[in-house]
Amino acid sequence: MDKKFKVMVIQGPNINMLGTRETSIYGVMKMEDIHNQMKIFAEQNDVDIEFFQSNLEGELVDKIQECYGDADGIIINPAAYTHSSIAIRDALSAVSLPAIEVHISNIYRREEFRQKSMISAVTAGQIVGFGPVGYHLAMIAMLQIFEQIKAVRQAQNTQE
Known part of the structure:
Protein backbone atom coordinates (compact mmCIF):
# COMPACT_ATOMS: atom_id res chain seq x y z
CA MET A 1 0.00 0.00 0.00
CA ASP A 2 1.27 3.46 -0.88
CA LYS A 3 2.26 5.75 1.96
CA LYS A 4 0.00 8.77 2.30
CA PHE A 5 1.81 12.01 1.47
CA LYS A 6 1.84 14.91 3.93
CA VAL A 7 2.04 18.62 3.19
CA MET A 8 3.05 21.18 5.79
CA VAL A 9 1.70 24.68 5.13
CA ILE A 10 3.83 27.32 6.82
CA GLN A 11 2.62 30.90 7.04
CA GLY A 12 4.87 33.80 8.00
CA PRO A 13 4.31 37.11 9.76
CA ASN A 14 1.00 38.92 9.46
CA ILE A 15 -0.68 36.16 7.44
CA ASN A 16 -2.88 35.69 10.51
CA MET A 17 -4.19 39.21 9.78
CA LEU A 18 -5.56 38.34 6.34
CA GLY A 19 -9.06 39.62 5.82
CA THR A 20 -8.39 42.81 7.77
CA ARG A 21 -4.84 43.75 6.73
CA GLU A 22 -4.52 45.90 3.59
CA THR A 23 -7.51 44.30 1.88
CA SER A 24 -6.81 46.26 -1.31
CA ILE A 25 -3.60 44.21 -1.64
CA TYR A 26 -4.37 40.92 0.13
CA GLY A 27 -8.15 40.65 -0.24
CA VAL A 28 -10.81 39.86 2.33
CA MET A 29 -10.30 36.11 2.71
CA LYS A 30 -9.03 35.09 6.15
CA MET A 31 -6.14 32.68 6.70
CA GLU A 32 -8.55 30.18 8.29
CA ASP A 33 -10.72 30.23 5.14
CA ILE A 34 -7.69 29.54 2.95
CA HIS A 35 -6.68 26.69 5.24
CA ASN A 36 -10.19 25.22 5.21
CA GLN A 37 -10.21 25.19 1.40
CA MET A 38 -6.77 23.57 1.33
CA LYS A 39 -7.91 20.95 3.84
CA ILE A 40 -10.90 20.02 1.67
CA PHE A 41 -8.67 19.71 -1.41
CA ALA A 42 -6.14 17.61 0.52
CA GLU A 43 -8.87 15.25 1.76
CA GLN A 44 -10.24 14.89 -1.78
CA ASN A 45 -6.76 13.87 -2.93
CA ASP A 46 -5.89 11.58 0.01
CA VAL A 47 -3.13 13.85 1.28
CA ASP A 48 -2.49 14.73 4.92
CA ILE A 49 -2.11 18.44 5.58
CA GLU A 50 -1.01 20.45 8.57
CA PHE A 51 -0.90 24.22 9.12
CA PHE A 52 1.44 26.47 11.06
CA GLN A 53 1.65 30.26 11.33
CA SER A 54 4.09 32.39 13.26
CA ASN A 55 5.26 35.96 13.31
CA LEU A 56 8.65 34.83 14.64
CA GLU A 57 11.48 33.82 12.33
CA GLY A 58 12.97 31.26 14.72
CA GLU A 59 9.63 29.48 15.12
CA LEU A 60 9.34 29.24 11.32
CA VAL A 61 12.84 27.77 11.12
CA ASP A 62 11.99 25.27 13.89
CA LYS A 63 8.81 24.19 12.07
CA ILE A 64 10.70 23.72 8.79
CA GLN A 65 13.28 21.57 10.60
CA GLU A 66 10.48 19.52 12.21
CA ALA A 71 6.34 15.78 5.94
CA ASP A 72 6.82 15.11 2.25
CA GLY A 73 6.49 18.69 1.03
CA ILE A 74 6.20 22.26 2.26
CA ILE A 75 4.02 25.08 1.01
CA ILE A 76 5.38 28.27 2.50
CA ASN A 77 4.47 31.93 2.47
CA PRO A 78 7.40 33.43 4.34
CA ALA A 79 5.73 36.85 3.99
CA ALA A 80 8.13 39.66 4.95
CA TYR A 81 10.87 37.12 5.72
CA THR A 82 10.94 36.28 2.01
CA HIS A 83 13.14 39.29 1.44
CA SER A 84 15.48 38.96 4.40
CA SER A 85 15.72 35.50 5.94
CA ILE A 86 18.80 33.50 5.16
CA ALA A 87 17.84 31.33 8.15
CA ILE A 88 14.56 30.24 6.51
CA ARG A 89 16.37 29.65 3.23
CA ASP A 90 19.00 27.53 4.96
CA ALA A 91 16.35 25.52 6.84
CA LEU A 92 14.49 24.77 3.60
CA SER A 93 17.74 23.74 1.98
CA ALA A 94 18.71 21.56 4.95
CA VAL A 95 15.51 19.50 5.02
CA SER A 96 15.70 18.82 1.26
CA LEU A 97 11.93 18.56 0.81
CA PRO A 98 10.05 19.90 -2.18
CA ALA A 99 8.89 23.38 -1.22
CA ILE A 100 6.59 25.78 -3.03
CA GLU A 101 6.74 29.48 -2.22
CA VAL A 102 3.40 31.32 -2.31
CA HIS A 103 2.67 35.04 -2.25
CA ILE A 104 -0.84 36.45 -2.38
CA SER A 105 0.27 39.68 -4.04
CA ASN A 106 2.55 39.95 -7.05
CA ILE A 107 5.78 40.82 -5.28
CA TYR A 108 7.35 41.84 -8.60
CA ARG A 109 4.85 44.66 -9.03
CA ARG A 110 5.40 46.08 -5.57
CA GLU A 111 8.13 48.01 -3.79
CA GLU A 112 11.65 47.25 -4.95
CA PHE A 113 12.64 45.66 -1.62
CA ARG A 114 9.80 43.11 -2.03
CA GLN A 115 10.98 42.02 -5.48
CA LYS A 116 13.89 39.93 -4.18
CA SER A 117 13.22 36.52 -2.67
CA MET A 118 15.88 34.93 -0.50
CA ILE A 119 13.80 31.74 -0.59
CA SER A 120 13.04 31.06 -4.26
CA ALA A 121 16.42 29.53 -5.14
CA VAL A 122 15.78 26.61 -2.76
CA THR A 123 12.14 25.96 -3.73
CA ALA A 124 10.63 23.83 -6.47
CA GLY A 125 8.72 26.91 -7.63
CA GLN A 126 7.03 30.13 -6.77
CA ILE A 127 3.39 31.19 -7.15
CA VAL A 128 2.78 34.92 -6.90
CA GLY A 129 -0.02 37.37 -7.52
CA PHE A 130 -3.06 35.10 -7.76
CA GLY A 131 -4.49 36.02 -4.36
CA PRO A 132 -5.68 33.19 -2.11
CA VAL A 133 -6.11 30.88 -5.13
CA GLY A 134 -2.31 30.73 -5.19
CA TYR A 135 -2.50 28.25 -2.32
CA HIS A 136 -4.79 26.01 -4.38
CA LEU A 137 -2.35 26.24 -7.30
CA ALA A 138 0.44 25.27 -4.91
CA MET A 139 -1.55 22.22 -3.81
CA ILE A 140 -2.00 21.17 -7.44
CA ALA A 141 1.72 21.62 -8.05
CA MET A 142 2.58 19.64 -4.91
CA LEU A 143 0.33 16.78 -6.04
CA GLN A 144 2.25 16.70 -9.32
CA ILE A 145 5.53 16.57 -7.41
CA PHE A 146 4.15 13.70 -5.31
CA GLU A 147 3.18 11.83 -8.49
CA GLN A 148 6.75 12.21 -9.75
CA ILE A 149 8.10 10.91 -6.42
CA LYS A 150 5.76 7.91 -6.63
CA ALA A 151 6.91 7.17 -10.19
CA VAL A 152 10.56 7.25 -9.12
CA ARG A 153 9.84 4.96 -6.16
CA GLN A 154 8.01 2.50 -8.41
CA ALA A 155 10.84 2.49 -10.92
CA GLN A 156 13.34 1.85 -8.12
CA ASN A 157 11.22 -1.00 -6.75
CA THR A 158 11.03 -2.71 -10.14
CA GLN A 159 14.83 -2.53 -10.53
CA GLU A 160 15.42 -4.30 -7.21
Missing part, protein backbone atom coordinates in the same frame (compact mmCIF):
# COMPACT_ATOMS: atom_id res chain seq x y z
CA CYS A 67 9.26 18.67 8.71
CA TYR A 68 12.34 16.51 8.17
CA GLY A 69 11.08 12.95 8.46
CA ASP A 70 7.52 14.11 9.17
Whole structure:
Protein backbone atom coordinates (compact mmCIF):
# COMPACT_ATOMS: atom_id res chain seq x y z
CA MET A 1 0.00 0.00 0.00
CA ASP A 2 1.27 3.46 -0.88
CA LYS A 3 2.26 5.75 1.96
CA LYS A 4 0.00 8.77 2.30
CA PHE A 5 1.81 12.01 1.47
CA LYS A 6 1.84 14.91 3.93
CA VAL A 7 2.04 18.62 3.19
CA MET A 8 3.05 21.18 5.79
CA VAL A 9 1.70 24.68 5.13
CA ILE A 10 3.83 27.32 6.82
CA GLN A 11 2.62 30.90 7.04
CA GLY A 12 4.87 33.80 8.00
CA PRO A 13 4.31 37.11 9.76
CA ASN A 14 1.00 38.92 9.46
CA ILE A 15 -0.68 36.16 7.44
CA ASN A 16 -2.88 35.69 10.51
CA MET A 17 -4.19 39.21 9.78
CA LEU A 18 -5.56 38.34 6.34
CA GLY A 19 -9.06 39.62 5.82
CA THR A 20 -8.39 42.81 7.77
CA ARG A 21 -4.84 43.75 6.73
CA GLU A 22 -4.52 45.90 3.59
CA THR A 23 -7.51 44.30 1.88
CA SER A 24 -6.81 46.26 -1.31
CA ILE A 25 -3.60 44.21 -1.64
CA TYR A 26 -4.37 40.92 0.13
CA GLY A 27 -8.15 40.65 -0.24
CA VAL A 28 -10.81 39.86 2.33
CA MET A 29 -10.30 36.11 2.71
CA LYS A 30 -9.03 35.09 6.15
CA MET A 31 -6.14 32.68 6.70
CA GLU A 32 -8.55 30.18 8.29
CA ASP A 33 -10.72 30.23 5.14
CA ILE A 34 -7.69 29.54 2.95
CA HIS A 35 -6.68 26.69 5.24
CA ASN A 36 -10.19 25.22 5.21
CA GLN A 37 -10.21 25.19 1.40
CA MET A 38 -6.77 23.57 1.33
CA LYS A 39 -7.91 20.95 3.84
CA ILE A 40 -10.90 20.02 1.67
CA PHE A 41 -8.67 19.71 -1.41
CA ALA A 42 -6.14 17.61 0.52
CA GLU A 43 -8.87 15.25 1.76
CA GLN A 44 -10.24 14.89 -1.78
CA ASN A 45 -6.76 13.87 -2.93
CA ASP A 46 -5.89 11.58 0.01
CA VAL A 47 -3.13 13.85 1.28
CA ASP A 48 -2.49 14.73 4.92
CA ILE A 49 -2.11 18.44 5.58
CA GLU A 50 -1.01 20.45 8.57
CA PHE A 51 -0.90 24.22 9.12
CA PHE A 52 1.44 26.47 11.06
CA GLN A 53 1.65 30.26 11.33
CA SER A 54 4.09 32.39 13.26
CA ASN A 55 5.26 35.96 13.31
CA LEU A 56 8.65 34.83 14.64
CA GLU A 57 11.48 33.82 12.33
CA GLY A 58 12.97 31.26 14.72
CA GLU A 59 9.63 29.48 15.12
CA LEU A 60 9.34 29.24 11.32
CA VAL A 61 12.84 27.77 11.12
CA ASP A 62 11.99 25.27 13.89
CA LYS A 63 8.81 24.19 12.07
CA ILE A 64 10.70 23.72 8.79
CA GLN A 65 13.28 21.57 10.60
CA GLU A 66 10.48 19.52 12.21
CA CYS A 67 9.26 18.67 8.71
CA TYR A 68 12.34 16.51 8.17
CA GLY A 69 11.08 12.95 8.46
CA ASP A 70 7.52 14.11 9.17
CA ALA A 71 6.34 15.78 5.94
CA ASP A 72 6.82 15.11 2.25
CA GLY A 73 6.49 18.69 1.03
CA ILE A 74 6.20 22.26 2.26
CA ILE A 75 4.02 25.08 1.01
CA ILE A 76 5.38 28.27 2.50
CA ASN A 77 4.47 31.93 2.47
CA PRO A 78 7.40 33.43 4.34
CA ALA A 79 5.73 36.85 3.99
CA ALA A 80 8.13 39.66 4.95
CA TYR A 81 10.87 37.12 5.72
CA THR A 82 10.94 36.28 2.01
CA HIS A 83 13.14 39.29 1.44
CA SER A 84 15.48 38.96 4.40
CA SER A 85 15.72 35.50 5.94
CA ILE A 86 18.80 33.50 5.16
CA ALA A 87 17.84 31.33 8.15
CA ILE A 88 14.56 30.24 6.51
CA ARG A 89 16.37 29.65 3.23
CA ASP A 90 19.00 27.53 4.96
CA ALA A 91 16.35 25.52 6.84
CA LEU A 92 14.49 24.77 3.60
CA SER A 93 17.74 23.74 1.98
CA ALA A 94 18.71 21.56 4.95
CA VAL A 95 15.51 19.50 5.02
CA SER A 96 15.70 18.82 1.26
CA LEU A 97 11.93 18.56 0.81
CA PRO A 98 10.05 19.90 -2.18
CA ALA A 99 8.89 23.38 -1.22
CA ILE A 100 6.59 25.78 -3.03
CA GLU A 101 6.74 29.48 -2.22
CA VAL A 102 3.40 31.32 -2.31
CA HIS A 103 2.67 35.04 -2.25
CA ILE A 104 -0.84 36.45 -2.38
CA SER A 105 0.27 39.68 -4.04
CA ASN A 106 2.55 39.95 -7.05
CA ILE A 107 5.78 40.82 -5.28
CA TYR A 108 7.35 41.84 -8.60
CA ARG A 109 4.85 44.66 -9.03
CA ARG A 110 5.40 46.08 -5.57
CA GLU A 111 8.13 48.01 -3.79
CA GLU A 112 11.65 47.25 -4.95
CA PHE A 113 12.64 45.66 -1.62
CA ARG A 114 9.80 43.11 -2.03
CA GLN A 115 10.98 42.02 -5.48
CA LYS A 116 13.89 39.93 -4.18
CA SER A 117 13.22 36.52 -2.67
CA MET A 118 15.88 34.93 -0.50
CA ILE A 119 13.80 31.74 -0.59
CA SER A 120 13.04 31.06 -4.26
CA ALA A 121 16.42 29.53 -5.14
CA VAL A 122 15.78 26.61 -2.76
CA THR A 123 12.14 25.96 -3.73
CA ALA A 124 10.63 23.83 -6.47
CA GLY A 125 8.72 26.91 -7.63
CA GLN A 126 7.03 30.13 -6.77
CA ILE A 127 3.39 31.19 -7.15
CA VAL A 128 2.78 34.92 -6.90
CA GLY A 129 -0.02 37.37 -7.52
CA PHE A 130 -3.06 35.10 -7.76
CA GLY A 131 -4.49 36.02 -4.36
CA PRO A 132 -5.68 33.19 -2.11
CA VAL A 133 -6.11 30.88 -5.13
CA GLY A 134 -2.31 30.73 -5.19
CA TYR A 135 -2.50 28.25 -2.32
CA HIS A 136 -4.79 26.01 -4.38
CA LEU A 137 -2.35 26.24 -7.30
CA ALA A 138 0.44 25.27 -4.91
CA MET A 139 -1.55 22.22 -3.81
CA ILE A 140 -2.00 21.17 -7.44
CA ALA A 141 1.72 21.62 -8.05
CA MET A 142 2.58 19.64 -4.91
CA LEU A 143 0.33 16.78 -6.04
CA GLN A 144 2.25 16.70 -9.32
CA ILE A 145 5.53 16.57 -7.41
CA PHE A 146 4.15 13.70 -5.31
CA GLU A 147 3.18 11.83 -8.49
CA GLN A 148 6.75 12.21 -9.75
CA ILE A 149 8.10 10.91 -6.42
CA LYS A 150 5.76 7.91 -6.63
CA ALA A 151 6.91 7.17 -10.19
CA VAL A 152 10.56 7.25 -9.12
CA ARG A 153 9.84 4.96 -6.16
CA GLN A 154 8.01 2.50 -8.41
CA ALA A 155 10.84 2.49 -10.92
CA GLN A 156 13.34 1.85 -8.12
CA ASN A 157 11.22 -1.00 -6.75
CA THR A 158 11.03 -2.71 -10.14
CA GLN A 159 14.83 -2.53 -10.53
CA GLU A 160 15.42 -4.30 -7.21
